[in-house]
Amino acid sequence: MDIFDLTPEEFVVKVGTGTIVHNSGDLFGDHLKAVQRVLKEWGVGKELELAGLFHSIYGTEGFQDFQLSLDRRQDVKRLVGERAEHCAYCNCVMDRETLDATLSAPAGKHTIRARPDVGGHEIVLTDQQFSDLITVHLADWLEQVEREAAKVNERHGWFKEGDAWGYRRKAYRQMAELLGGPAQDAYQAVFAREPDSTRHISQDLTPKLKAPITPKIFVQ
Template sequence: MTMTPEEFVEAIGTGNIIHNSGDLFGDHLRSVQRVLKEWGEDEEVQLAGLFHSIYGTEGFQDFQLSFDRRDDIKKLIGERAEFCAFCNCVMDRTTLDRTLSDSSGHHSINARPDVAGGAHIPLTDSQFKDLITVHVADWLEQVQREAAKVNERHGWSKPGDAWGYRRHAYRTMAEMLGGSALKCYDDVFSHEPKETRHLHQEATPKLDAPIVPKIYVQ
């Protein structure tokens, strides 16, 4: 019997590890999928949300599905969704932020040297839109929980610091998307206290070893 994408995510152990946001990793994945559904995104983008950090990301490396499984994931959720999730996982986020100012037809990102040798990844306009849609949904789903606590690994030494993480980039992405994404951004950030609205952390700090042994799934 073939598993659904949701069953697969559960079967590989995402319910056994805590995500940065404090939720179980699997719960966070499903919540991002739900946000994208609420925004009216199509099923492929919703599935990209469900798998958005399945290979590990610049900001979360405590769970990493092996890249050897990419063909399996493509068969499960489709090439479009898998490519979006793959990009979200491997990218150097500063290169995403930089390409926000590029003109239509000229968007690209670089992979991080530690996962894909810093490979240059050109994006079509539709691939770029998919990526920023999923990337913004991921952050908006968790930022309030992140901001409620300390996360020294990300340079957030006191509650509230997370609000400033790549603030300009996330706002720019939300404005580029407009509609439900921008409304959600405004709704979420309306809860930010005035005393943190000056904070700006423009890059993701290099993560040390995971707090708990990461799950590297073949």
């Protein structure tokens, strides 16, 4: 059987995500499934739930220990559907600074840019695609921020416990406000647990990561 004939849930197990440690200290596969569960709780529908499961399938600006080749995009579309794959693709390849910059753009004017290492091209988003992207991107962060903040991660510029709370603080708050509803409720619940001692911390940019020397890449 071709691996792309598996269910999406079977696929993420088969490609080895359960053997890779994620930034937040849990297994990568567990984090993927947890983001999917968060989105299910928000009632966003099956397509975005699958986008959450695949949100970092090609590697992201902040996590590159697993990278499915971009040559397999058509296979992933067949597996999870075009809407879910497009959302996951944007989440993976985008320069996050360009997402943050477009949060204040008016309807119909949302544009992001891919990182230079994956082409540096412009990606124009419809209003629906923009909403999809910030929904999945916010769910991803809310699922892990408390674990990230409990440890040091010098690779991301978090040199003491608690620093992760400040990562793109303004941008995530703005995403929550734009989405409203369960997403905003979840944001408020998570950040209500932030200690007073870190609420002044703000890190606007994502440090430029170097790909691991031996990245786990599935290129069937």
